[in-house]
Amino acid sequence: xxxxxxxxxxxxxxxxxxxxxxxxxxxxxxxxxxxxxxxxxxxxxxxxxxxxxxxxxxxxxxxxxxxxxxxxxxxxxxxxxxxxxxxxxxxxxxxxxxxxxxxxxxxxxxxxxxxxxxxxxxxxxxxxxxxxxxxxxxxxxxxxxxxxxxxxxxxxxxxxxxxxxxxxxxxxxxxxxxxxxxxxxxxxxxxxxxxxxxxxxxxxxxxxxxxxxxxxxxxxxxxxxxxxxxxxxxxxxxxxxxxxxxxxxxxxxxxxxxxxxxxxxxxxxxxxxxxxxxxxxxxxxxxxxxxxxxxxxxxxxxxxxxxxxxxxxxxxxxxxxxxxxxxxxxxxxxxxxxxxxxxxxxxxxxxxxxxxxxxxxxxxxxxx
Numbered sequence: 001x002x003x004x005x006x007x008x009x010x011x012x013x014x015x016x017x018x019x020x021x022x023x024x025x026x027x028x029x030x031x032x033x034x035x036x037x038x039x040x041x042x043x044x045x046x047x048x049x050x051x052x053x054x055x056x057x058x059x060x061x062x063x064x065x066x067x068x069x070x071x072x073x074x075x076x077x078x079x080x081x082x083x084x085x086x087x088x089x090x091x092x093x094x095x096x097x098x099x100x101x102x103x104x105x106x107x108x109x110x111x112x113x114x115x116x117x118x119x120x121x122x123x124x125x126x127x128x129x130x131x132x133x134x135x136x137x138x139x140x141x142x143x144x145x146x147x148x149x150x151x152x153x154x155x156x157x158x159x160x161x162x163x164x165x166x167x168x169x170x171x172x173x174x175x176x177x178x179x180x181x182x183x184x185x186x187x188x189x190x191x192x193x194x195x196x197x198x199x200x201x202x203x204x205x206x207x208x209x210x211x212x213x214x215x216x217x218x219x220x221x222x223x224x225x226x227x228x229x230x231x232x233x234x235x236x237x238x239x240x241x242x243x244x245x246x247x248x249x250x251x252x253x254x255x256x257x258x259x260x261x262x263x264x265x266x267x268x269x270x271x272x273x274x275x276x277x278x279x280x281x282x283x284x285x286x287x288x289x290x291x292x293x294x295x296x297x298x299x300x301x302x303x304x305x306x307x308x309x310x311x312x313x314x315x316x317x318x319x320x321x322x323x324x325x326x327x328x329x330x331x332x333x334x335x336x337x338x339x340x341x342x343x344x345x346x347x348x349x350x351x352x353x354x355x356x357x358x359x360x361x362x363x364x365x366x367x368x
Contacts, residue, residue, distance in 0.1 A: 051080075051084075052084050055081050055084040055085065055088075056084065056088065058075065059075075059084075059085055059088055060088065062074060062075065063088055063089065063092045063104070063107075064092075066103050066104060066107045067092055067096060067100045067103060067104060068100075069099075069103060074107070074110060074111070077111055077112075077116075082113075082116040082119075082120075083120070083131075083135050083138075085111065085113075085116075086113055086116055086117065086120075086135075086138060086139065086142060087135075087138050089104065089107070089108060089111075089113060089142065090138055090141050090142050092104060093105075093108075093142070093145055094141075101145070105145060105146075108142075108145075108146060113142065113146065114146050114148045114150070114151060117139045117142055117143060117146065117148075117151055118148075118150060118151050118154065120135055120136055120139040121136060121139050121140070121151065121154035121155070121157075121158060122154055123154075123157065133163055133165065133166055136158065136166055136169075137165065137166060137169045140155060140158060140166075140169040140170055140172075140173045141169065141173070143155055143173050143177075144173050144176045144177055147177070152177075152179060155170050155173050155174060155179075156170070156174070156179075156185070158170035159171050159174060159185045159189065164193055164196055164199075164200075167189055167192075167193075168189070168199070168200055168203050168204070170185075171185050171186050171189050171200075171204060171207075171209075172203060172204055172206075172207040172209075173207075175204060175207040175208060175209045176207050176208065182209075183209075183211055183212045183215045184215075186200075186204060186209055186212050187212060187215065187216065190227070190230065190231070194227060197226070197227055197230035197231075198230055198233075200230070201230045201231070201233045201234050202233070204234060205233060205234045205235070205236045205238075208238075209234050210234055210235050210238040210240055210243065212231070212234055213231060213232065213234055213235055213243060213246065214242075214243075216231055217246055220232070220246075220250065221250075221253060225254075225255050225256050225259055226256070226258075228250070228259065229256065229258055229259035229262055232247070232250060232259065232262055232263060232266070233262050233266075235247065235266045236262075236265070236266055236269070238266075238270075239270070240270075241270050241272055243266075243270070244267065244270060244272060244275060247263050247266055247267050248267070248275065248278055250263055251263050251264070251267075251278060257285075257287040257289065257290055260282070260285075260290055261287075261289050261290050261292075261293045264279050264282055264290065264293040264294050264297050265293045265296065265297065267279055267297055267301070268293065268296050268297025268298070268299075268300045268301060269297075269300070271300045271301060272301060273301050273302070273303070275301055276298065276301040276302050276306070279293075279294050279297035279298050279301060280294070280298055280302070280306070280309065282294040283295065283298065283309065283313075288316075288318040288320070288321055291313070291316070291318075291321050292318075292320055292321055292324050295310060295313060295321065295324045295325050295328050296324050296327075296328060298310065298328060299324075299327065299328030299329075299331045299332060300331070302328075302332055303332060304332050304333060304334075306332060307329050307332050307333065307343070310325045310328055310329050310332075311325075311329070311343075311347075311352075313325035314326060314329075314347065314349065314351070314352035314355055314356060315349045315351060315352045319355075322351065322352070322355040323355055323358070323359065325355075326355045326356045326358065326359035327359050329343070329356070329359075330359055330360065330363055335363060337360065340356065340360055341360075343356070344356045344357065344360075
């Protein structure tokens with residue numbers, strides 16, 4: 001009866017009133033659905049958070065006991081727990097000593113983590129919702145320790161991903177494993193994401209991707225300056241002195257201050273005294289960041305006879321130049337406090353004396 005009366009009332013009402021009524025009804029339903037969606041999302045977040053906390057409470061004592069070589073009953077990994085267990089395993093494995101690593105690897109084998117990683121990295125065919133990127137990145141980090149050939153093909157597929165961060169993680173994994181054709185994967189990645197080459201090289205050089213430079217040496221001079229500089233940055237953490245001829249040759253062709261600074265920094269880190277003149281030539285560069293790298297490099301490749309070359313930089317207008325000059329002088333003087341004190345007393349510039357005193361104080365603090 002009430003519905004019939006409402007229908008008659010609406011039929012007899014002006015069209016404008018009817019339109020406002022239905023618009024209000026639709027708006028009310030939309031608001032209710034939005035509130036329901038927010039509520040369900042919040043409930044799901046709370047559920048996942050509490051489940052993660054429960055899993056961590058159950059598994060952290062297990063990982064600690066296994067890491068420390070103690071006897072403990074290993075629980076079974078339940079359905080839905082693999083992601084959190086894998087995350088914990090990677091965390092403990094990343095900070096393990098060689099002995100601890102062996103026991104954690106044995107635990108991973110017993111838990112069949114390799115199978116779980118394969119499920120995470122395998123391209124989603126039947127899954128309505130594929131695993132999130134953060135979980136795939138954790139799985140890729142774990143692959144380097146599990147060394148499973150069955151997983152490796154999925155790592156290559158991840159290296160071709162359109163997601164930059166996933167592709168970088170995959171290439172880092174291939175680099176650490178020294179997998180077949182990993183150099184080509186890195187080169188391809190750098191050309192696929194040219195605007196992100198700085199981030200890519202910063203991540204991959206920590207994985208030991210220096211060999212890519214040897215592969216690219218014949219082509220490096222034909223690359224745009226910014227791309228060439230990022231390739232050369234791969235040598236930052238290298239101890240391979242065979243790269244020095246390439247780096248030195250490139251110095252003479254560097255057209256940008258950024259590339260020149262990278263090259264000088266890398267030569268300095270390799271610490272070969274035969275290249276002392278190469279870096280000393282750039283001490284007077286007008287760009288302060290180039291001067292900084294040249295001073296640091298001379299501190300590693302020079303000797304005590306080079307200290308007079310560095311003294312004028314203690315009065316440079318840039319604080320970082322003065323600071324690096326003071327550090328280099330201390331290094332070249334073999335940290336001889338008496339000689340440094342004598343040197344400081346002969347300085348006329350107050351700023352030069354202050355920065356040298358600062359460097360000496362810092363050195364003593366670090367040694368103590």
